[in-house]
Structures are given as structure tokens and as C-alpha cells.
Amino acid sequence: MKLILRGVTLLLMMATGMAWAESACKQPRVLHFATIPKKSLAQQYEEFEPLRQELQRVLGIPVRTVSVHSYQAVIEGLLSGAVDMAELGPAAYIQAKERDPGVQAVAAYSFRGGPFTPEGSYYNSLLLVKAGARIKSIRDLKGRSVALTDPGSTSGALIPMTEFKRESGVVLADYVGRRIYAGSHDRAIEAVLSGAVDAAFVSSRRADDYIGRGESKAGALRELWRSRPIHYDPFTLSSQLCPEVQTRIRQVLLTPSPARQQLLDTKGAVGMQAVSDEDYRWLEQLVSQLK
Template identity: 80%
Template sequence: MKLIVRVLIVMLLSGAGWAIAEPGCKQPEVLHFATIPKKSLVQQYQEFEPLRLELQRVLGIPVQTVSVHSYQAVIEGVLSGAVDLAELGPAAYIQTKSRDPGVQALAAYSFKGGAFTPEGSYYHSLLLTGTGVNIKSIHDLEHRSVALTDPGSTSGALIPMTEFKRETGVVLADYVGKLIYAGSHDRAIEAVLSGAVDAAFVSSRRADDYIGRGEAASSDLRELWRSRPIHYDPFTVSSHLCPEVQARIRQVLLTPSSARRVLLETKGAVGMQSVSDEDYRWLEPLVRQLD
């Protein structure tokens, strides 16, 4: 009889939309959020602030941002459980998922169009140079200097080392004179505009943001190459979190609210949509090529 009662309770709770906590899963007293460094972390966390407060209200616990200065550090934080919720790049998500199949992609932005990016849920890896230099094609980059962003970046490292090579036949390390990591997309663009490097691989979205902030004009940059579309960065939850906590985070991300509206307006986004492994699976063989 007790077993029947327990089964009925489980069925009632499931029907009401509540997940049953798995043994040993994490019910955090504080939820820790981190994001990969795409530009100034101060600015990134300022943009996140409305959503942080909404998560805090819905979850009923403090939500704290964690300053992490590399893609790999965010990955390790999610894997260890030190970071509960993260905004990962697509390649960083695949790397994390390969080591812990329990991590879950929940949601990603869709954006307004810009100088280099069409409106929607996808962006591109771009090879950009300055319009003030005599570089008209990738063939002009022989023995020149090129910037990547971070070894964990999709558009700023993975795609240049795999897709770019496959499409053009150019092996960057053998072709260009100097190949450096700038540390972020903004720094890579700054290096191009200042003449510190001759070209850089960056996210088309980050280039549009840079232009949107008035730090450059679209006429200052020339596109030399463009990748196939890449789905935007997924908000990802650690496998250590209990399912009901994951479900409530997903609800906050995907349910319209005043806090979410402010976040979207701040980022120039038009919406947020549910995502899953299938949206990023095509990147798996590319990631394996660099393992």
C-alpha cells in the first residue's frame, strides 16, 4: 500500500510540472553564473543583470556572477559544479558535453541583423581586415599577421583551424607569418584597426556589436571570408543541478518577462529560443579534429 501511495505522489507531482530531485543532485544555496569572455566582462555582466535578478527572484536564492577570463576556465567550472549556469560558445559546449553528457543546453538568443550578421538565430565566423591596408583576399595574407581570439572560441579558433582549412586549403600556421590569440573578439578587432595585426577571425555578431557601440564603422572593416551559419551561444546548466532547478532556470530563460525584455533590448536581441544538442552536433567532428 505504501508503494502505491508513493507512486501516486510521484505521478501527481509530475503532472503538476514538478521534477523529482535525483539522489545526490545539487540544490544550491547560491547559484553561480559565468560567461565566456567575448568582450569586457564588466559589460557582459551589466547586460546580464536584469536576468540575474529575475533568476534570484524565481529561485529564491542569491545568484552570483563569476569572473572567469578564459573559455577553458568556464568549461572546467561547469564540469566541476563550481559554475551552475554558463553562457558557453558552441564549441565550448561541445567540449563540455563530450566530457559530461549530463550538461544541458537550454536557450540561445536570436538577434537583429547588422552589418555582418543577418537577423535570426545564427552568426558566422568572419576573417576581417582593415580597409586601410592593401589586403583584398586571403591570398594577400601570406607571411602577414593574423589574430585568433581564444583556443576555446568557435568562430575565433575552431572554425579557422578546420572549416577555413577545408574550404580554402590554407593551413594558417604554415601560411601566415604570425598567428596570435588576442583573448577576445573585441581585442582581435582592435588589433586589426590599430594595425597590430593584418587580419583577424571573429564572430560576425561581435563585429556588429563593436560597430553598434560606435567604436568603428562598418566601412573600416573588409570581409575576406565567411563560414557557414553557426547557432548562437547556448545557456548551459551543470549536470550537478537537480532537475527541478534546471527546469526553473529554463522557464526564466524562455518565458517572456519585463526582466527578459530589458536584457534583450540591452543586447540588441529580438528573442530567446529553446536549443538542444542537435543545434550544435555538426561541430563535434570539428572539435575532434583539434583534440
């Protein structure tokens, strides 16, 4: 009898704990969305507008975009609950996941091919120089200036500091003359084209977008080095959101609709697919190397 009573007591305690966890989750009155700065935030949020309105319709609450000007600020917003949904870079997602295992990657784009990126759901970190530059190889970068993107960027910081070093044997801090963080991929590319720096590490997708917008001709940039493929940036949900809210957001992101198609067309994307931790897990080792 005592064993039975203990079992019943344990079940009641578990049920109470589950009920408490359910009631403790967040049912937002306003859903806040933020994205890492890849280019002009105003442009990024203009592209997101059709999906913002669809989320607002499906959730039945206002959905607001939040201006956040660094990768780290987006991570902190997601972890604190000030941001409910974010588009993170792969490395930024790993950093957020390490601090809160409950954050969830739910969806990522797949894109048409471009001058630097094949069609599909992967991109690369590129080391680019101006087409007419006398820099013909990585060794020619000795003493030169190089732009990175943001300390939280996968292609613009993590990969150059880890994979690039492993493959080329070049430690940027010891080899190049000057390193700067441009703040975004667009600004890093602009720095190369203007001659402000000799080379830059950027996302191949962002380079394609820059050319696609007519900001530069495809032949104006030359590739010196390319990383292994990296899965595209995940839309990520806060661990604090209630399960039913998370489910409805997933449905909006992954179910074809006119609003989603409008977003894909604006982005030059061909689709959006479900993603999970496994798609980004290989980056954990690289992130740990920078600690």
C-alpha cells in the same frame, strides 16, 4: 516464486538507485553563473543583471556572477560544479558535453541584423581586415599576421583551423607569418584597426556589436571570408543541478518577462529560443579534428 522475488528485488534496487540519484543532485544555496569572455566581463555582467535578479527572485536564492577570463576556465567551472549555469560558445559547449554528457544547452538568443550578420539565430566566423589594407584576397595573407580569439572560441579558433582550412586550402600555421590569441573578439578587432595585426577571425555578431557601440564605423572593416552559419551561444546548465532547479531556470530563460525583455533590448536581441544538442552536433566533427 523465485522469479517473482527476483523481479521485486530488482525493482526495489532500481527504486533505491533512483531515490539516491535524486537526493544526490545539487540544490544550490547560491547559483553561480559565468560567461565566456566576448568583450569586457564587466559589460557582459551589467547586461545580464536584469535576468540575474529575475533568476534570484524565481529560485529564492542568491545568484552570483563569476569572473572567469578564458573559455577553458568556464568549461572547467561548469564540469567541477563551481559554476552552475554558463553561457558557452558552441565549440566550448561541445567540449564540455564530451566530458560530461549531462550538461544541457537550454536557450540561445536570436538577434536583429547588423552590418555583418543577418537577423535570426545564426552568426558566422569572419576573416576581417582593415578597409584600407592592400590585402584583397586570402592569398595576400602569406607571411602576414593574423589574430585568433581564444583556443576555445568557435568562430575565433575552431572554424579557422578546420572549415577555413578545408575551404581555402590554407593552413594558418604554415602560411601566415605570425598568429596571436587576442583573448576576446573585441581585442582581435582592435588589433586589426590599430595595425597590430593584418587580419583577424571573429564572430560576425561581435563585429556588429563593436560597430553598434560606436567603437568603429561599419566601413572600417572589410570581409575576406565567411563561414557557414553557426547557432548562437547556448545558456548551459550543470548536470549536477536537481531537475526542479533546471526546470525553473528554463522557465526564466524561455518565458517572456520584463526582466528578460530588458536583457534582450540591451543585447540588441529579438528573442530567446530553446536549443538542444542537435543544434550544435555538426561541430563535434570539427572539434575532433583538433585532437
